Structures are given as structure tokens and as C-alpha cells.
Amino acid sequence: YDLGGKYDKSFNEAAWHGAQRWAKESGKKFREVEIQSEAQREQVLKRLAQSGANPIAMTGFAFADVLNKVAPEFPKTKFAIVDSVVKQPNVQSIVFTEEQGSYLVGIMAAMASKTGTVGFIGGMDIPLIHKFECGYAQGVKSVNAKDKVIVNYTGTTPAAWNDPVKGSELAKGQISQGADVIYAAAGGTGVGVLQAAADGKILSIGVDSDQNYLHPGQVLTSMTKRVDNAIYNVFKAGANLKPGVKVMDLKAGGVAPAMDKYNAKLVTPAMKAAVDKATKGIEDGSIKVHDYTTDNKCPVE
Amino acid sequence: MSFDTIVSILDSTIRLGTPLLLACLAGLFSERSGIFDIGLEGKMLVAAFFSAAVAYVTGNAWLGLLAGIASSMVFAFIHGLASITFRGNQLISGVAINMLASGITVLIGQHWFHLGGITPALSGGARFQDVALPFAQALKGVPYLGLVYDQLISGHSVLVYVGFLCVPATWWVLFKTRFGLRLRAVGENPAAVDTAGVSVVALRYSAIAIAGILCGIAGTYLSCSLAAGFGREMTAGRGYIALAALIFAKWRPWYALGATMLFGLLDAVSNRYQTIDIGMLHIPNQFMSAVPFILTVVILAGFVGKAIPPRAGGEPYVKER
Amino acid sequence: MATAETSGRQATAAPTASGSAPAIELRGISKAFGPVQANKDISLAVKRGTIHGIIGENGAGKSTLMSILYGFYKADEGEILVGGQPTPIHDSQAAIRAGIGMVFQHFKLVHNFTVLENIVLGAEDGALLGPSLSKARKLLKSLAEEYELNVDPDQTIENLSVGHQQRVEILKALYRQADILILDEPTGVLTPAEADHLFRILANLKREGKTIILITHKLREIMEITDTVSVMRRGQMTATVKTSETSPEQLAELMVGRKVLLRVEKKPATPGKTVLEVENLKVVDRFGVERLKGVSLNVKAGEIVGIAGVAGNGQSELLEVLGGFTAATGHLRMNGRELDVSGRHSDGQTRRHDGISHVPEDRQHLGLIMDFAAWENVAFGYHNDPAYQRNGFLMDNAALVRETAAKMQRFDVRPPDPKLAAKNFSGGNQQKLVLAREIERNPDLLLIGQPTRGVDIGAIEFIHQQIVRLRDAGKAILLVSVELDEIMSLADRIAVMFDGRIMGERLPEETDERELGLLMAGMKGKAA
């Protein structure tokens, strides 16, 4: 049983929590491996498969290519991959509709903003994060087409996921440009963003895991991506894991704005209503949120 | 570009430039004494970790600072042992220290906090809060100057002011005191110092200790002031940039201020303007994030020319006639 | 180590003998560097207020002995007495406290510090620099007056001539109130005028009651200034005599262990066709200063042309242009063929192809790679020679080692080990290595700068013989030296350089040191 990366307070940590929950409930054990190099992806998958682990779950699209190679070699082992589609008979591909969740938090951001300017801080500048950004921008503009979205990325190397200092600096820059709600989709860097927002007395939006508790009353919401649920389900299914693509969308509870005691005071009834409405719209298809990765373009800037 | 924007960019420049400045001055002391120090990065990193860890546990940022300085000095001492006492290769030692720091921080961090190598978030007294200088509020209304005073000059962490004060202090120590004279001499010609009856080893160790202290402050600033806690590899190459700045500054304190603030400014600007559209031309984010590095090369090639390092730099001192 | 007996005797003798005890006394000093026994059971006493000379072959252990005295090395055995008192000197600080000052062969100055800063370094008065500097400035002035030791206190060292740098070293010692001053080959790099000035200073110091130990290879200097002299050979002290009771010939023999010819023996030259022609050569350095101001000169086959002059008057630049690594304007012809001097189409390699070999003035920085083995240094500069290549791609290292071994044999390089790094040879042997390389190329023209600087008299004799042998083989030789003695005895024709110009040419038999000295000082009118 496997995971990749851990403790970033969002994405990978969520996966770990899912696995933990399963382990606690079932009393069984799972094995986790954090990879250190590209070559280890294949190595780890094979070793785990050989050791009899079943199913094997991995997080991150970077595994896709390798999984395409490894999965056929172990037809009896079930694999699950988050964030990418791998078409193999023994692989379950779990994808999230981040654009939908981001759209919803975009609506909240626009409604919470007094200045009409909101911010987005992405981690590494890659398409996946543009998907967040684009959904968010669409949400914001749906409330007020004139609202401005300031977009920043931490960097172009994997270090961009782990530079809270830069994250906080970017956030401060956005604050000085008038942003009063900032959405951080930046892994470990996001911690710095939320901190800077709290220091600057403005609102922030967390990502992946529910990060509302980090700065109670100052994190508007978190765009949760229920990787924990996904992983939990994978482990629960065990060897009976169904192959194919599993879309974790709004309807399936895959993505959602986090509402809890920490942000209860921040979320106005109007906001809640707007979110509920949009949720319905998306679920019944009347609102279509564009997915950046389908054409590498975003309808709103 | 409005005045506000300029002030906020400069404000960010100061924040981003301060750790570079402290590290750069650390490198200055070390290299002026003839010890190359590519271990700045590692020393900052351990300091960032231990300061955050201790600050979290004690809830006191000042204790954190002490711990940061102490840990950085331990690493400085290892470097000294290797490069002074045992006359090893200073570059190897520096590389080793950087690796050691990035490994040990996560290892211990995981062992202590079980958060994958990071420390829990710091809050309240465990962080250095920004200090408002006197009259900042009162002067706020004054056009331009008020803004500059309130935003730019006031309202930084105390460590920022420490960093800036270190510049004249370094200058004074280096050029106005006996210690400074000997330090500069030992980096140029240790034999001259030795034959003059002064201990080369003691001088170099003290230089390295000062470097340890300054790196300790720099690391603490990163984790207990700029950020609220330690993150893996949170120095993110700042030690190397500080070294670049040091060469840029030709190993002089005031120039070091200029060079590090220039790097801070480049960083701040590229943070602010991540993409630029000029008509048809779209300048991508990747380019803007590389701008500080490109500019460094251009400036180096165009304006700085040959920087002459302290002559005895990198060479262990062995007696000869 | 000191026995209880000796120190006991010393203790009782000390109170009464404070006036008559030797200023410094060494007893049974031994020091080994690995297998090399640099000093073997050396004893020596030097009387207060005298100048004591030490001579010896290269590698005899002179510098080592003095470094022990200055606490720079620790002796394996033996003891040191200062003013009759056993004084353990385990570091330079202790030596300074005992009143010992040392001027090293290679100066220990911080090149980018001012004179004042260098003097104060290590002897400051307090934590702050300001007071120390102003005090030193005053003291410096009085010292300068007392001993004719003028230097500009605010000048940086790198801008000073070697002679002045040496004065700084002496001032450093005096500032620390040294009573005993050690000078290791102080005149090696000095011009004759500078050397004379130094000796005046030393005489002044002696008059003030200071004790001086002087290491030198120049017997003339020993005879001129010292009171007593010791001779060292292979790590041992072979003799100590009163200067007035000895002769240069006797000293030379004590030193080398055989009779040495102190004069060069050579047949009259038989000049052939002109090999080198230089016309209106001009060099401007990177600071825009004109270092060569139109030099014209020729050298014929079978002739040694000596260039005399005070160092720094363009001789180095002349050699560098001819050697191909400094750009110039003007004309340079070898055997009638025009060569490039602009540096665009020429470098050290093309010059070697054109038949010019070059023994540079500064062997440690230019002539040799100190970390390279002897055999590599013998290939150095000629590494592209097809004879050193095998099948076009690889160098024939094994053959080079064999060739080097043979050359070392012929040139008596000691130790004759081709695989030893250059830095492990003594100065004289390093010079022989360079000579072996350049002379055995059998060049049409040999450029040779300061061939015997820092070299012992045995080696000097040998080097001079080799130069004459090459001349007799019909080669052209251009010799640059600041030693007038050397020029006078070796050259067949003498050109004197001053301020980037040739002041005039003389034949050695038709001139004397006085006339040359005037030319060297730029006084043409009087000399003519």
C-alpha cells in the first residue's frame, strides 16, 4: 500500500489521513513510501507489487506514465492513481473536478471581498494548478464580472511547493495591490500564504485538506479535495477495487468548500445560498465550469 | 506605477533582502579571513529549524533565536574543524554541511513533531512581531514621507533592524579595530599574520563563529519572522544567492547591503510582475521568475568585471618560508 | 633537549655574564622533514653588536635554521639561548618577545595593506586601530631618520619596489623592538644601489648595538659587511670563522667541498650573422604607462649580449615581448624573418617554433609549475612538440620521464628524481631544471633573465659554464641581469637600459662598473 509525498498540510497529507482512517477502522496495516527520485517511482511500484501489496494507491499525475508500464506486469494487483487517467484493466483512475470546487470558492471570495480584488497563489506553474486558477476566476467573475483576480505562482521548480517564505511574500504583494481574499493552491507554500493573510488581517482560502483550523476566523474556507475519501475507499475495496475512471466531482463529494466551526462566522447566509445555488447548477449541468486542461485555455482572464 | 506600489515593492525588497544581507555578511567575515563558506545555506537552514522548534516549544522567539544561533555555530564549528584544524578542503566541507543540514533538520523535525519534518505553526510570542517605530502612526498622514516612514521604514521585525545595523557594525569592526585589521590580513596573507606573532587559527575560528552567529540570525528571521515555522528546505537557495551577492559586493560591507537589496528588489519585482503582456508579445511567468538570475549575469558581465577575492581564500594555512 | 646540567650552569653564569654572553646561542639544533635531515646538531653563538654571515649551498638548511630561531618551525632537538638565558621559542610570538626579528626571503607582507597597517599588524596597542596607527606613524618617522629607512607610510605594499618592501620588513622588526635581526637572502632581489643602501642601514643598526644574522650567497657581501661567518653544508655547520681571517676562495671551498672558479672562464666571442633584430619596440601596460619607449637592439650568433639596468626599467617587458606573451608595437626579426609582436598572431608557442627559448626572470611564477613533477616541467612549453607525442593523440609520458632523467643527470639536478614535484627542489635546482629545458632545446636565440638569482655559487659556476657553452655552439644569447658582476663577466657586449630605453652599448673590456652605473642611473651625458 503506498503513498507519495506527505505532510504538506494539504494534498498528500489528505491521502495519508484517508489511509490512516482505513487502518484504524480495519486494524490492518499499510505501507507508505515517500519517493525521492524519478527512478524510484517505478522501483517502488514494482517492489510493492512484488511484496504482495494490494491494492497500491499513488497520488500525483507524475505516476501515470510509470503506472502505464508497471500495471501490465502485475495483472493481479490493483492500482489506484489520483489525479490522472491511466487506461489499464487493473487500474482505477481517480480524478477530481478541481475547477468546480474552485468555482465555488471563487464565488465566496468575490462575495467576501470588499475591494473587488481577490488573489490566487499557485505553487509550481503547471497545468494542474491552472485548472484551479481558471475555475476560481470563473467563480469570481460569475459574481461580479468586474472583479480583479491577481494571479501569482511561486516558481517553476518543485521547490515552489515548499517555499512558505515566498508564498507569504507573494501574499503580501497581493495585499498591497488591494486583494482581500487570497486562494492558495500551493502545497506547503500555501502555509506561508495563509499566515501572511492572517498577519495582514485579510481572508484566505486553503486547498485540498480543510485548512480552516490553521487560522480560525481568518481562513474563509478551504477548497477540499477529498483525497482522503478516495484513498479510504480504495483501501476499503481492497483487492476488489473496480478499475476504470472514477470522477470525484461535486456531486460525488470529491470537491467542496469546507464549512466548519472555524469559518462559521465568516460565511454569510447569502454566501451559503449562492454556493448552494451554484452547486445545484453545476450538478444539473446548467452551469458549466470550463476545465483548463482540456484545451490549455481559460475563458476568463 | 503608483507611489504605493513602489513603496510596497521596496517594502518587500527589505523583507526578502534581509536574510540575504545577514548571510552575505556572514560570508564576508568568513571569506575575509580566508575561509570559503558555501555552507551558508546549511547554517541558515539548521538555524531556521532549531529556532522554530525551540520557539514553538518555549513560546519565546528570543529563546528560539538563541537556539538558532547556537545550532548555526555548531555547524560553523564543524566547518572550522574541517577547514582550519584539519586543513581539509573548504568547498567539500561546505557541501557536506549543506547536505547535513537539509537531512538532519527533517530527520529531527520528524522525530520531534511527527509532521514530516516541519515544525508546527508559530504564533504569538513565538514569532518576532513587527515593531512599529515611534511616530509611525502620527506621521502616517504626511504625504509621501509618511507613507515611506510608516510602510517602508517602520513595521519590520526587529531582526530586520539588526540586519541593517550589522552593516555599519561590520564596516567598523573590519576597518577600525585591531581585530578587523588582523582578520583582513589573515585572509590575504596568513603567513604575515603568523610571523607577526598572531594566531592564524584563533583568528579564523573567531571569523567563522561570527559567520555562525549571523547565519543563525538569518535562519531565525526566515522561520520565526518571515514565516511562522520551519519548512523543509525553506532557505530555498538563499545561501547561494548570498554568496553571489558577496562576490558582487567585492567582499565589502556597504556594497553587500547594495548587492543583497538589489537581489531582494529583483525578487520582489519578479514576484509582483509575473507575466507581462506587451501587445502581441506575452512574456511567460517562467521568464519573469528567471529575470533576477538573468539580470545577475548581465550585471556581472557588464558592470562588475573581475572581482578579486581575498588572496588566501580557500587555502588551508600551512607554514612555509 | 636541554639537560639539567647545561641549564644549571647557565643559571649561575647569567647574573655575572649578562654583558658578555652571546646575544644568541644555538645548541645542538636538529630538524628533519620526513627523510630530509635539514639541520643536524647545529651549534652557533653570535656576539652582541656584530653582523654574522651564514653561507651555504642551496638546500644546506640555512632558512630552516633561521625559521627555527624565529619559532616558525619547532626543532626536533636542541635549545636556544637568548642573552645567555635558555629561551624556549615555540612560536613567533615568543621570538618577538625575546627580541628577535626576521626578514624572510619571501616577504611576509599583506600586499593590499598600507605600510603603516603592515607595521602595526600584530603589535597594536589596543582594540581600536586609530591610536595604534597614529603612534606607529610617529615612531616610524623617528626610526626612518635614525636608520635611513624612508618609506611612505600610506603607500600600499603592492605599489612599492622590492627594496622598499624590504625596508618595511625591517621596520616591522624594529617597531617590535628587535635586538636581533635575521635577514634571509635580503639582496637576492635588490638592485646594487638598493643593496648598498641596505648595507648602510645594517651598519647603522650595528652601531646602535643590534645583532644581525645575514644569509646570503654573495661572498662579496660577506666580505664587505660581516664580522664573523658560518658555513653550512648538507644540514651541518662546517665552519665558523672571523671574516677578516678568511678569503672568498676559502669560503667557497668550505661551502661546496671543492675548489670553485669565482670568475667565468671563456674564450673570446666569434660573432656570426645577426640572429635577433629588434627595432623601435614599444610597450604600453594596462594602466596606460609606456614601459618600453622604442628599444632597438640586435644579437648575433655566437654572442652574449647582456642587458644591465636597475630592475623595473623595461627589461622584464623586453623579455616578455620577445618571449611572445606581452603585446607591443615595432619590429622583431629572427634570422631576417619578420615576427609578429602585436600578440594577435603570436604567443609563447609560436616563439618556440621560431627558435626562441626563454628562461624567465621569475622561475617560480612563470618558468615552472610548482605542483608539476620535474618531467612535466621539462615538457612544459614544449608539450606540443611532435617528438613528445605517440600516435598523434597521446603524449609519450614514459619517454619524457626517461629524457628528464637524462637531463637531470647532465645538469646535476639534485635529487635526480624526475617524478618529484618542482616545489620540492631547492631554488638552485629549480633554476637548473628550467635551464636544462631551455638550453637543451638548442635554440637559435636564448633569452635568459636573472639566471643566478638565489642560486649558490657552485650552481652559479655551472650555470655560467652552460651559457658560455651554448654561445660557443654558435647560438645567440640575450642575458638580462641586475648583477653587474655577472654581466661584466659573461657578456660579450653590454646594453644598458634605463626608463624603457637603451642608454648605450659598451664592450666589457672597454668599460667599468662606474660608467655602467651612471648609464643605469640615466646619466648619458656624463658617461659619454
Place this chain on the structure above:
Amino acid sequence: MDRLPTWADAILVPVLSIVIAFAISAIVILGIGENPINAMGIMISGGLGSTYGWGYTLYYATNFMFTGLAVAVAFHATLFNIGGDGQAQLGGLGVAMAALYIPWPNWWLALFGASAAAALFGAAWAAIPAWLQAKRGSHIVITTIMFNFIGSALLNYLLVNVFRPVGSMDPATANFPKATTLPNLSSILGLVGIPFSNQTPANVTFLIALLACLLVWLLIWHTRFGFALRAFGKSEPAARYAGISPVKITMYAMLISGALAGLMSINNVMGESGRLVLNSSEGAGFIGIAVALMGRSHPLGILLASILFGFLYQGGAELAMWTTIPPQLILVIQALVILFTGALDNMVRMPVEAVFHRLGKRRG
């Protein structure tokens, strides 16, 4: 102080140093509450206990050999090339372009073509810092560091915006065609009858790396260029006296260095992943510095140091896989190995010398 016998100098001292490094690592492992003997056992059996382990060890070692040689060649000319990482990444770009855009008929032609492209791109990325150093005196340490950052930004741009197949999330190129797949070490060793695990990424590039070691050794110590390079490295004024052009040597040394770093990409990009991903070099350029310094800039030393580091990587991966020890432990062990073998070398050598001295005396 007597000089040590060669065997003691070359083998005894480094081995003792490594032992000390591991002893301290063991203390660290104890400190974080794990069993050091167990951990070391896993590392050794995982890294060296099977041909499978060896396969990975050699795969990593191949990377480090190239980057180590790259650093060493420049180092002999006293140029400190910290840009190996960027040069390796650019080399990867060369490999990717060669593999994707040229229809190779078979793997060995592809290998030739891709090697040429890798070397060319790596050299090109080193050329600018080299030129700036040679002509403008810009400090090569800084410019190469900067070029690492610039290179990774460039690759990021290209991978995200140019080479990424449409619809793919992954900032990486498409998979290379089948024909470019390099034979792995097991099939090559199989030819000579040595059984070797076919589950590892170790491939024919390892042999190329060995060849590179040999060629670099010949180049540095047995050619006139190498002679000139070393002479320049030891003394620039002397090199000028001998007619060795500083500009030319600087340029050639850095071009060769960059080419070697670029060649690393044959191993990881072509041999392992079969496509170019972001940050493909993964810091091997920096490990190369450590490897070169530890190997004393000598190809044989680099070979051994590379294998040691390859072993640490692979052993560490196994450790992380089968225990809860964070993989950063490996960083710590690596750092200690570098520290003791590279920088604190005299700490071990001095006592050893003393022992030999005493033994020598007793005998003599």
C-alpha cells in the same frame, strides 16, 4: 612525519573515514529511535545484496560519474562548475529532441544521435558562463549557479508550453519511440553470460560512463590538451609564458565539462524514463561536485565515489521502503561520508601516519 605507503593512503584512510561516517550515522539512527544495525543491514542488502540492488546502485552511479567527471575536468583548470545540474537538464532537452524528432532505425544509432545532442546542449549551456569568465572575468561560480536557475525555468516553459502533449497533465514530453529504448544492463551482461536483474533501470549508459572515465583520464594526463589544461589550472601566468591561451583553455574546459554533464541525460532521460520530465537531473549535478571532490578529481576516484553514492541512494530507497525512517537519513549519511572522506580526511590521516611512524621506527 613519514609519507604513508600508497595502499594506506589510497585505501586505508578512506575506508577508515567511511567507517567513522557510518558509525556517526548509526548514532543518529539510534537518536531517532531506530535500530542502526537493522537499518544498515537493509541498506547493504538492498543496495549491494542482489543484482537488483546493484542495478539501481549502478544506475545512480552512472549519473554521478558523468556529473562528477564534468566537475573534475573544469576543476583541473581551476574552474568551479556548479552548473552541472542545469547543463544536465539541457542535455536532457537535447536527448528529448533527438529522440522525438528524428526517426531512428535502431537503438545504437539513436544512442549516438542522442549522445551527440546531449553533449551539444550541455556544452552550449556551459558556453555562456565560460565565455563570460574568459572574456569578462565574470565569476564562473555565480554565473553557473544562475544558469541552473535559468535552465530550469527554460525547461519548465518548454515542457509546459511546447513539448507537453495536448491533454496531458504532466509537464513532460511524450514518450520516446520504441526504437530509442536502450538495452538494459541485464541484456548486455547476458551476452557474456552474467545473470543480472532485468528489473532495474541500469542500462548501456553505464558502459559509456566507464568509457568516459577512461577517456577523461587519457585526456587529462595523456594528451597535450590535458597538459595545457592542468598547467593553466596550476598557474595562469606560467601558462601564458608557455603560450597556453587562458581564453581557449577556459572555453574548451567548460565545453567539455558541460558536454559531460549533458551526457548524463542519456542515462536518466533515455535509459530510464523514456521521456523528459521536469527537473530531470534531480540534483545529480550537485552530487557531482561532492563526487568529484571526494574522488580527488581523478576518474578512478570518481568511479568509486559514484558507486558509493549510488549505493547510498539505492540503499536509502530500500530503507525508506521497508522502515519508517525518513529518506532524509540518507542525506545525513551522505553528508557525513563527504565530510569525513573529503574534508576531515586529515583527522584520520594524522593518527594513521603516527601509527605507521611508530611501526617504522620499531622495525628500523
